[in-house]
Amino acid sequence: MTLTALAVLGRGLVDPATPLLRADDLGVLRGDGIFETMHVRSGKPWLLDEHLARMARSARRMELALPPEEQLRELAEVACSAADPAIENTLRLVCTRGPEGADTVTCFAGIAPVTQASVTPRTRGVSVNTISLGFTAGARGDAPWLLGGVKSLSYAVNMASQRWALSQGVDDVLWLSADGFVLEAPTSTLVWRSGDRLLTVPVDATGILPGTTARHLLDRSFELDLAAGEEMITAAALTAASGAWLLSSVRGIAEIRSLDGVALPASPDTARIRSLLGF
Ligand code: PLP
Numbered sequence: 001m002t003l004t005a006l007a008v009l010g011r012g013l014v015d016p017a018t019p020l021l022r023a024d025d026l027g028v029l030r031g032d033g034i035f036e037t038m039h040v041r042s043g044k045p046w047l048l049d050e051h052l053a054r055m056a057r058s059a060r061r062m063e064l065a066l067p068p069e070e071q072l073r074e075l076a077e078v079a080c081s082a083a084d085p086a087i088e089n090t091l092r093l094v095c096t097r098g099p100e101g102a103d104t105v106t107c108f109a110g111i112a113p114v115t116q117a118s119v120t121p122r123t124r125g126v127s128v129n130t131i132s133l134g135f136t137a138g139a140r141g142d143a144p145w146l147l148g149g150v151k152s153l154s155y156a157v158n159m160a161s162q163r164w165a166l167s168q169g170v171d172d173v174l175w176l177s178a179d180g181f182v183l184e185a186p187t188s189t190l191v192w193r194s195g196d197r198l199l200t201v202p203v204d205a206t207g208i209l210p211g212t213t214a215r216h217l218l219d220r221s222f223e224l225d226l227a228a229g230e231e232m233i234t235a236a237a238l239t240a241a242s243g244a245w246l247l248s249s250v251r252g253i254a255e256i257r258s259l260d261g262v263a264l265p266a267s268p269d270t271a272r273i274r275s276l277l278g279f
Pocket of ligand 1: 037184185186187188189209210211212213214247248249250
């Protein structure tokens, strides 16, 4: 990912190659910070309110003192004002804790083009294997220190999980709880169809990240003549669903076309969902 524009809180737009963080910033040393990634549409960050709300929630759980929401909103908008409207872009809003003892976080917003790796799965779908996350579905609900539902900068496990997918010859993975439930993917939320309902995994019961894209879809499922709900599901039950998708802000929608080597039939809902989401 190469930035094409960069805005820094308190400084406005700067050259995207500007060095920003101190070598002792805890965001760099320990992944101690939070971020949000958004799709930029018509020069504006899509679902900005929802992303700012999730960032505020992550900050509370991490005991990070974020600047006022208006300042983050302005930072995001200033960065987007420098995005090339002729190409599809992403916006990444980052807040690090700063050096030990710092009383303000370091915040910046970077723009980068959407890569082909995000665009292709929207129409081609993805092959997925399940892998264990090692704890039970309820473990994070009882353990705030596990930071369930927080979008922290500590994404090493998420990235390692995606590298594992590639090493196994598939496009992505779905994390399983130790008690056999499907949770989420390392950078996306699971949604599936069961009868006339679109379903996703409950956030509070599992500590998964509350996905803004999945929420946006489920809140509008009536436009597809479908109801919406939250349920726990096993991998075996998922292979019997009449459609399963990974949803996220930039890739948008990726239909799961195979799960643990079992081919899943293409769903006629995929195109309808993609159009509802505007991808
Ligand atoms: N789950 C995880 C772990 C994620 O990292 C992401 C996005 O980055 C998602 C789900 C999907 O969230 P959103 O739809 O808000 O992009």
